[in-house]
Amino acid sequence: MKLDQYSLLKEKLNSDKYSSIFILVDDNTDKFCLDIFKEKSGVKRFNKIIIKSGEENKNIESCLLIWDKLNEFNADRKSLLINLGGGVLTDIGGFCASTYLRGISFINIPTTLLGMVDAAHGGKTGIDFKLLKNQIGVFKDPLEVVLDSEYLKTLSKDEFINGYAEVFKHSLLTDNPDLDFNSLIKKDFYKDVDFIISKYSEIKNEVVKSDKFESNNRKILNLGHTIGHAIESYSFMSNSINELKHGEAIIVGLITELYISHKQLSFPLSDLENIKTELLKHYKVISFSDNDVNQIYDLMIFDKKNEGSRINFVLLEAIGRPVVDKEINRELFIDSFKYYNNSL
Ligand SMILES: NC(=O)c1ccc[n+]([C@@H]2O[C@H](COP(=O)([O-])OP(=O)(O)OC[C@H]3O[C@@H](n4cnc5c(N)ncnc54)[C@H](O)[C@@H]3O)[C@@H](O)[C@H]2O)c1
Incomplete structure (x- = not known):
């Protein structure tokens, strides 16, 4: 299946609906994706805003640059950011876009697998x-998301493999036998990519539809992320492990949180072992010292998904059966890293 959703977009971009159009790129998508987008969307009049790539630039300085450019080119409430x-x-x-002039419209054109299935x-x-x-x-929906695997x-x-971390996560949250973890690992990650983008982004969209502001069911999407985010942050501030990509940190988060699921909710050991083996075929094993693990635990206290000093986890009773708001203690957390490191 070829994913081509440009026809509606073409109409919009070339109508008088928007007073001005801005395209935001980073240094890589400027080089590799902008020409493809221009050709497929037929967009003619636009201003380009370019920021530096990488998680280290997902910060207020990049925002200042973007808001500055929007100002410089007189963006108003009827402007559109792509x-x-x-x-x-x-x-x-x-x-x-959501904060400029209290909110202008934006469209997302994801160019990484992680973006297409999730972000x-x-x-x-x-x-x-x-x-x-x-x-x-803030929570604010894009007007549209265009999925095109050509990017x-x-x-x-x-x-590419980094993006699969979120696909794995979605496959652990579904009990659909055509999409669950055991079915996903039989797929060809490259040849089946259009199927994967379409089906696994749908899993996320279905969950979000049921609970937009994460008061309940949407929390299941945090599987692997409570520990994963803390590991990712820790990798940026510590010299003891290398900086990790989002997906690499989430894979450690998935394995450790499934170990905790096994201990707390009897998630089947055979599934746990199988998932760990399969995931570690694709991702390098990171070595965590006792000190690393303790510092990662402390960082989790600051995670925005926690209420007060409680650390809330999403755990699984079985593949496709998540349970939210589970608490754990430091000891079990430490053991989960021992399991990951094969030192339990
Ligand atoms: N909002 C959400 O719901 C949500 C969900 C999951 C993850 N995220 C966030 O997503 C981020 C990770 O996203 P990512 O992995 O896409 O990272 P990214 O945006 O940094 O992209 C990874 C690298 O690929 C480059 N790149 C992008 N498209 C390219 C292309 N087509 N060809 C060549 N190079 C290309 C980028 O310039 C960058 O260097 C994290 O900050 C994470 O927190 C958000």
Whole structure:
């Protein structure tokens, strides 16, 4: 199946609906994706805003640059911002659009697999603050999300695999036998990519539809992220482990949180072992010292999803059967890293 959703967009972009159009890119999507987008969308009049790529630039400085450009080119409430990039760019772009003049419209055109299956959907926008992930942000839906796997042709293999972390997560949250983890690992990650983008982004969209502001069911999408985000933040501030990509940190988060699920909710050991083996075929194993693990635990206290000093986890009773708001103690957390490190 070829994903082509440009026809509606073409009409919109070339009508008088918008007073001005801005396209936000980073240094890579400027080079690799902008020409494809221009050709497919037929967009003619626009101003380009370019920011530096990478999670380290998902910050207020990039926002200042974007707001400054919107000002310089007289953006008004009828302007449109098109975010052409991965999850970092759609998170920042969505946030800047939602706050500029109390909110202008934006469209997401994800160009990484992670963006296509996850980040571009669901209306969570934001930036990192003082090394804490997504600490500042708002909920605001894009007008549209255009999914086009052609952009993936220039994505590095590492970034492609990084995106699969969120696909794995979605496959652990569904009990649909055609999409669950055991069915996903039989797929060809490259040849089946259009199927994967369409089906696994749908899983996220269905969950979001049921609970937009994360008061209940949407919390299940945080599987692997309570520990994963803390690991990601820690990797930026510590010299003891290398900086990790979002997906790499989420994979450690999934394995450790499934171990905790096994201990607390009797998640089947055979599934746990199988999932760990399969995931570690695709991702390098990171070595965590006792000190690393203790510091990661402390960082979790600051996670925005926690209420007061409670650390709330999403755990699984079985594949496709998540349970939210589970608490754990430091000891079990430490054991989960021992399990990950094969030192239990
Ligand atoms: N809002 C949400 O619901 C949500 C969900 C999941 C993840 N996220 C966020 O998404 C971010 C991670 O997203 P990501 O992995 O897409 O990172 P990213 O946006 O940093 O992209 C990864 C790298 O690929 C480059 N790139 C992008 N498209 C390319 C292309 N087509 N060809 C060549 N290079 C290309 C980028 O410039 C960057 O260097 C994290 O900040 C995470 O917090 C948000």
